[in-house]
Amino acid sequence: MSEITYLEALRQAMWDEMERDENVLLLGEDVGLYGGAFKVTAGFLDHFGANRVIDTPISEEGYTGVAIGAAFNGLRPIVEFQFIDFIANAFNMITNFAAKSRYRWGAGVPIVMRGPSGGGVRAGPFHSQNPEMHFVHTPGIKVVTPATVADARGLMKAAIRDEDPVLYLEHKKLYRHIKVPQSELDAQDDIVPIGKASIKRRGANIVLVTYGAMLYTALDAAETLSGEGIELEVIDLRSLVPLDEECILDAVRRINKVLLLHEDTRTGGMAGEISAIIAEQAFDDLDGPIVRVTAPDTPVPYAASLEDAFIPQVEDVVRAARTLHAY
Amino acid sequence: MRFGKRQLQELLYYMVLTRRLEETLVRLHRDNELTTPLGLRTGLEAISVGAAFVPTPKDALASSLPTVGALLLRGVKPEQIMLQFLGKEAGPSHGREGLLHFGDLSRGLVATTGHVATHVSVMAGMAFAYRVRNQERVALALVPEEAVATGDFHEGVNFAAVQKCPLIVVVVRYPLSREGSEVTQLYERAKGYGLASLPVDGSDLLQIVQVVETAMARAQAGDGPTLIEAVLRSSRRYFGNESAVPAPFKGAARLDSDGGEGAKDVDNDPAWRFEKFLLQQDWLSEADRASLIARAEEAVSDALRAVDGAAPAKTDRLTEGLYASP
Numbered sequence: 001m002s003e004i005t006y007l008e009a010l011r012q013a014m015w016d017e018m019e020r021d022e023n024v025l026l027l028g029e030d031v032g033l034y035g036g037a038f039k040v041t042a043g044f045l046d047h048f049g050a051n052r053v054i055d056t057p058i059s060e061e062g063y064t065g066v067a068i069g070a071a072f073n074g075l076r077p078i079v080e081f082q083f084i085d086f087i088a089n090a091f092n093m094i095t096n097f098a099a100k101s102r103y104r105w106g107a108g109v110p111i112v113m114r115g116p117s118g119g120g121v122r123a124g125p126f127h128s129q130n131p132e133m134h135f136v137h138t139p140g141i142k143v144v145t146p147a148t149v150a151d152a153r154g155l156m157k158a159a160i161r162d163e164d165p166v167l168y169l170e171h172k173k174l175y176r177h178i179k180v181p182q183s184e185l186d187a188q189d190d191i192v193p194i195g196k197a198s199i200k201r202r203g204a205n206i207v208l209v210t211y212g213a214m215l216y217t218a219l220d221a222a223e224t225l226s227g228e229g230i231e232l233e234v235i236d237l238r239s240l241v242p243l244d245e246e247c248i249l250d251a252v253r254r255i256n257k258v259l260l261l262h263e264d265t266r267t268g269g270m271a272g273e274i275s276a277i278i279a280e281q282a283f284d285d286l287d288g289p290i291v292r293v294t295a296p297d298t299p300v301p302y303a304a305s306l307e308d309a310f311i312p313q314v315e316d317v318v319r320a321a322r323t324l325h326a327y
Numbered sequence: 328m329r330f331g332k333r334q335l336q337e338l339l340y341y342m343v344l345t346r347r348l349e350e351t352l353v354r355l356h357r358d359n360e361l362t363t364p365l366g367l368r369t370g371l372e373a374i375s376v377g378a379a380f381v382p383t384p385k386d387a388l389a390s391s392l393p394t395v396g397a398l399l400l401r402g403v404k405p406e407q408i409m410l411q412f413l414g415k416e417a418g419p420s421h422g423r424e425g426l427l428h429f430g431d432l433s434r435g436l437v438a439t440t441g442h443v444a445t446h447v448s449v450m451a452g453m454a455f456a457y458r459v460r461n462q463e464r465v466a467l468a469l470v471p472e473e474a475v476a477t478g479d480f481h482e483g484v485n486f487a488a489v490q491k492c493p494l495i496v497v498v499v500r501y502p503l504s505r506e507g508s509e510v511t512q513l514y515e516r517a518k519g520y521g522l523a524s525l526p527v528d529g530s531d532l533l534q535i536v537q538v539v540e541t542a543m544a545r546a547q548a549g550d551g552p553t554l555i556e557a558v559l560r561s562s563r564r565y566f567g568n569e570s571a572v573p574a575p576f577k578g579a580a581r582l583d584s585d586g587g588e589g590a591k592d593v594d595n596d597p598a599w600r601f602e603k604f605l606l607q608q609d610w611l612s613e614a615d616r617a618s619l620i621a622r623a624e625e626a627v628s629d630a631l632r633a634v635d636g637a638a639p640a641k642t643d644r645l646t647e648g649l650y651a652s653p
Contacts, residue, residue: 069452
């Protein structure tokens with residue numbers, strides 16, 4: 001039985017959508033001839049042609065603008081950032097043009113912006129970042145963070161069909177690391193709705209909310225803790241905007257202790273926002289402090305020793321959960 | 328001359344209407360009905376009317392210059408522009424935006440942001456879509472000269488050149504200004520992108536109409552984008568603050584001599600220059616001229632009546648309309 005990787009699922013989703021809708025097209029650096037830096041779009045140029053698979057000059061702001069204009073004329077562009085770190089160059093176009101068009105003058109911008117995010121592959125400060133909060137903080141953009149093979153496929157299909165700009169943050173460490181049998185993928189929903197979290201493990205003692213590659217850190221920690229009699233419920237947010245607040249609050253009301261985990265840095269991170277939501281709406285349901293496990297407020301360092309210290313590890317989660325459980 | 332007398336008079340009418348409307352906005356500002364900076368500039372009438380005259384609403388247009396005339400030519404009513412400035416519910420952006428920052432894709436109008444050149448690549452994208460969808464359309468981006476210093480301008484123009492997009496970029500140079508570039512002839516920059524370029528007198532309406540036609544023909548023949556450098560001989564900027572308002576619109580802004588406080592700069596003012604040309608050619612009689620001015624004044628008076636008592640933007644929809652579905 002063949003196995004499908006996260007990368008292949010993402011690739012298959014874009015391929016299927018381009019077959020389904022001739023208005024879907026790809027733009028980015030080296031997405032055509034070279035097939036993408038991670039080979040996500042290998043074979044697309046030959047199959048779909050140069051009008052639908054466009055190798056752009058290195059110009060993130062420019063080609064994001066091009067995608068917006070093409071979307072105004074009925075196309076549905078997928079913009080690739082070779083590494084998501086380079087999205088910083090397109091910040092003005094995304095936050096001021098794409099995000100505000102519908103609100104200002106009713107012109108929707110159905111584009112998908114995608115690229116490899118995250119660390120753990122020793123790629124240093126400019127090829128490892130998690131830029132989600134810049135965009136979570138910008139009204140008008142949706143942000144999704146698939147962690148599983150099925151979600152890589154399902155959220156990409158949903159993003160392409162969405163009428164608004166969607167930032168699709170794939171995690172480069174998961175590309176070839178995560179795989180499932182084709183039959184298992186076939187049994188999953190083809191399209192995953194944006195804005196719905198997924199409970200990946202049930203547990204009665206602590207609810208752990210996370211997203212992206214940290215899902216696997218959370219699940220490994222849950223396994224270890226289970227051996228100690230501490231049962232974690234693990235929520236994979238899947239979408240940061242819109243946020244499935246109901247899923248989080250429902251778990252807090254049932255379980256009463258919360259641990260928030262992300263690979264992104266601490267200050268102004270998603271965990272802070274979720275803490276505030278819980279504090280405002282489920283304060284009386286808490287039996288302990290809301291605990292955050294996050295990267296520290298530094299750039300992503302290069303050296304293996306430093307990067308491992310930067311990215312939350314299983315033992316960090318286990319330690320925090322033990323303390324919270326004992327509270 | 329392939330334009331008929333009526334069309335030529337219509338071109339003059341839109342320049343007159345533009346100026347009358349702008350004068351009214353300045354007066355509203357002076358009377359404290361408007362508190363926003365106006366961001367208007369005289370001298371642009373030939374460019375805004377001339378650049379928008381031949382392209383039709385199927386050809387997208389976006390401008391980071393206060394090109395009121397282009398909006399009027401695309402069918403935007405003077406009262407819509409007033410309501411936009413006044414921040415009223417009935418305005419085109421329902422109070423969510425001010426200035427000329429609004430768009431309407433059904434009229435081929437794309438709203439720019441507050442930044443001077445982000446729309447260059449967006450318009451390149453529209454032009455790219457025209458090309459790959461085999462549509463006989465062009466996209467126009469109008470920018471002031473400051474825009475050429477930005478990365479946005481470069482990235483957008485370069486993409487359009489590489490992809491042979493049917494894009495026309497009009498760069499407007501102000502008199503005696505070299506704010507944007509050490510290269511005094513900005514059209515020479517086009518060579519660096521492998522683009523065609525056309526310099527034009529920005530005060531000469533018919534020249535502008537003609538270069539835009541030439542650029543459109545190139546674009547539609549698949550020859551890619553064109554950079555037009557339009558040099559203004561006379562232009563003044565009005566921020567709308569109290570110190571800046573009175574002077575600029577004195578005299579110089581009026582088309583008819585009565586009431587004007589300054590001497591007419593007939594050779595450099597695009598509207599007067601065109602008016603003089605039409606009179607000389609016998610394509611405009613004094614009676615035509617009077618009726619044309621009266622028509623523009625009536626249009627502005629009607630607009631003022633229409634906006635009188637308009638309701639402010641409603642707050643109950645403040646958080647709506649951000650996404651396609653709530």
